[in-house]
Amino acid sequence: MRIIDWLGGIFKSKQSTISVDTFRADSTSEIALEAFALFTTIEMIARLTAKCEFRTYYSGKESKGLEWANLNYRPNVNQNATEFWQEVVCKLLYHKEVLIIPYNNQKIIADDFQKDEYALTGTVFSGVSRGDFSFASSFPISDVYYLKYTSNDVQRIIDNIFAMYQKLIVSASEKYIKAGKEKGILNVSTKAQNSQSFENDFKNLMNDYFKSYFDSSVNSVLPLFEGYSYDVKADTGGNKYSNNVADIKTLVDEALSRAAQALGVPPALIRGDVAGIKDAYDIMLTGCIDPIAEMISEELTGKQFSASEISEGNRICADTSCIKHIDIFDIATSADKLISSSILSPDEAREKAGIVPTGEKWAQMHYITKNYASVEGGENGEKPVGN
16 A cells, blocks of 8 residues: 655755845745645545445345345444445545455455456456455455456546646745745945955855844844845735745646546535535536446446346445435425325335435335326326216
8 A cells, every 4th residue: 555645745945055035945845736636536536435325126126134234334343334435435546446355244345466367267366465464365356346447548647737737836836935035135345355255254154144044033133244234125025925825726726626527526526616516516426426336336236146136136236316415395395296206105205315214104105196197198097087
């Protein structure tokens, strides 16, 4: 596992001895921008995906048995479902693959493994480990859950984009630091320049006295030789100083936006914009969360059931409808329509709204209002009387 310092060293400085106006050394921003942007985006995707409920169906009917509890509450003894699925998605998006080992009715996420691909007989995984535990045996791909995120081209594009933004931020950081420096004019008289000790005095003044003067965090005194005078220049760069700060923030926001777009996340969500957030979440669910949830569903279903069992209605589905917060007053009209048209039973509607189902027999039945008719005419498909 690679550990990345998200922010790195911000505004680290190295010192040099140059003219008075730029005597204190330039500093460069060594922000680990790519890591920060990617982790911010990936963490958001992982947190939302972990809110999915995994529904298990046998012969077309939903069942809440041991597998349902395993997927939605406790995949293994050390992780609850939220922790487990967040780690799965983070590894999938960052490392481009994730391996899950079924072991003693648990699902164990591998930290490290070796993969040998065979076109006809299937991939084999060996050297699988989790923490300080290593599995002694190898695993054929048919016995494990293996997810692969194929986006190599996207990753190369992201790398190139961040290389460009890194250069821009370094430049903006240098301007930011330079704008905050004290600037002044050192006057050296002809008499001082003609002094036999001029070269040595000038060197000491620039390398020692000015350094101590500029580096001091408290009030300080600058000793000067005879024939030298130093005048502080008036600060006229206040606006530039503020503008440089704004430039850095803008560049970071733009870099975050590019990372978000590459992973299918609307940039407004990463930047924390409030306007249009509902539409942004809908776009993210459709373009980002749903494909990941579908990938996981297909892998779980394909490995737990045979082709004949799947054709009979056995499957595992990640329900992404639970991700969005639902206000029951906002959906009251829609819920009524879903129940009255027999699409949902009252208990199913309660469950969709995040309310605990009643469990009553009447609440599990489907209802339809009498104002529905077939194209032939008549209520509920009945032929009109007298025709």
